[in-house]
Amino acid sequence: MKMRAVSAQVLLLLLLLELVRARDCTGSSRCTGSSRRYTPDWPSLDSRPLPAWFDEAKFGVFIHWGVFSVPAWGSEWFWWHWEAEKLPAYQNFMKENYPPDFSYADFGPQFTAHFFHPDSWADLFEASGAKYVVLTTKHHEGFTNWPSPVSWNWNSKDVGPHRDLVGELGTAIRKRNIRYGLYHSLLEWFHPLYLRDKKNDFKTQYFVRAKIMPELYDLVNRYKPDLIWSDGEWEGPDTYWNSTDFLSWLYNDSPVKDVVVVNDRWGKNCSCHHGGYYNCQDKFKPETLPDHKWEMCTSIDKMSWGYRRDMMITDVASEYSIISELVQTVSLGGNYLLNIGPTKDGLIVPIFQERLLAVGKWLSINGEAIYASKPWRVQFEKNETSVWYTSKGSTVYAIFLHWPESGILSLESPIATSTTQITMLGIQNDLKWSTNPGEGLLVYLPHLPPAAVPTEFAWTLRLTGVK
Known part of the structure; x- marks a missing residue:
């Protein structure tokens, strides 16, 4: 009788340990031993x-x-x-x-x-x-x-x-x-x-x-x-x-x-x-x-x-x-x-x-706009500046391939809010922006000497607080 009681306790302990393991492994890649097996099809x-x-x-x-x-x-x-x-x-x-x-x-x-x-x-x-x-x-x-x-x-x-x-x-x-x-x-x-x-x-x-x-x-x-x-x-x-x-x-x-x-x-x-x-x-x-x-x-x-x-x-x-x-x-x-x-x-x-x-x-x-990024709800705008979008969480990145001669970049897709902030990667200061009916979000690019521009082509704007 004593041996049976000990065996029952051991079995109960093993069951509890397995339940704890199963709980800890839920949604985790750590417990690969219990992951599904793939058949050859x-x-x-x-x-x-x-x-x-x-x-x-x-x-x-x-x-x-x-x-x-x-x-x-x-x-x-x-x-x-x-x-x-x-x-x-x-x-x-x-x-x-x-x-x-x-x-x-x-x-x-x-x-x-x-x-x-x-x-x-x-x-x-x-x-x-x-x-x-x-x-x-x-x-x-x-x-x-x-x-x-x-x-x-x-x-x-x-x-x-x-x-x-x-x-x-x-x-x-x-x-x-x-x-x-x-x-x-x-x-x-x-x-x-x-x-x-x-x-x-x-x-x-x-x-x-x-x-x-x-x-x-x-x-x-x-x-x-x-x-x-x-x-x-x-x-x-x-x-x-x-x-x-x-x-x-x-x-x-x-x-x-x-x-x-x-x-x-x-x-x-x-x-x-x-x-x-x-x-x-x-x-x-x-x-x-x-x-x-x-x-x-x-x-x-x-x-x-x-x-x-x-x-x-x-x-x-x-x-x-x-x-x-x-x-x-x-x-x-x-x-x-x-x-x-x-x-x-x-x-x-x-x-x-x-x-x-x-x-x-x-x-x-x-x-920052490339590694570990995700496609945004809009991927690109084919206009004179050729804008391509990526995202990380609520942050949107707009990468434009051509610098507009006017110095003003028009973005059709992002919707500005009261918390919108825009910066250019490689430059610390926030950029000014405005919205006009039919023109979308207008971003005023910085006036910089060529040596101060972050890259020679393909510049990235970080947009926060946009929809």
């Missing part, structure tokens, strides 16, 4: 809430780097244009610059990364204001920037740099409290197993089982990425790639299950429909506010994602166009992922550095 996977850090980050840096950085001509699709499509320009380039028996594999040893200093890269990305960085771990050429156990003699440890590029950059990035994302291509243009599956109309999965799934699991377990940027999905359906099986493991049991974010490129039927956030297509620009979190990826070199020796200055996006795109993207609820292509030696050329630092300088003044 899109209705379940798509119901997973997007980790908050991604929407708050707003701005990231994309890095396309691989063996394609050795010829550094045309684009990162060099091998495909040369060997598969046999484009005359690429064939002539090879004839004029390399011996007749030169193969694409011969570029591998020349991918040296000799001047790759991860901390210098990380310092630049931190100065750019980026809150996450996405590195190419493997492009469609199949070369891996880490010692992949299933990419023998075609990885950065066995060939070329003889270094773990993914690991080295990750260590440097995380020392600066920046999130680390990994780009990974599903397809490999010339892999024999992929070509075999393709010939079988993707009814077999030799390539997926021997190459892709082992690589994805290895990347996650080894580097614990905050983001997986999938690509190269467009030829096969998600059922061929086993995408839902992988994502259910990623969300349920992986070491990053509570923080990891993924995009929508998991099969030819997935883009803009399934996944964590949507890319939809390269350089995607919606015209209205989407109902799902999205990201615009674009490149400083408008003609290529990888570094090109034949890049012209006219191919380089201007500071104004980059910052304008950033503002418009964030106003419409998106993130802005800006790409650079390092050289084969691991250098980021000065023009790319300059553009990244220009973004960082702008964000150092205007970041």
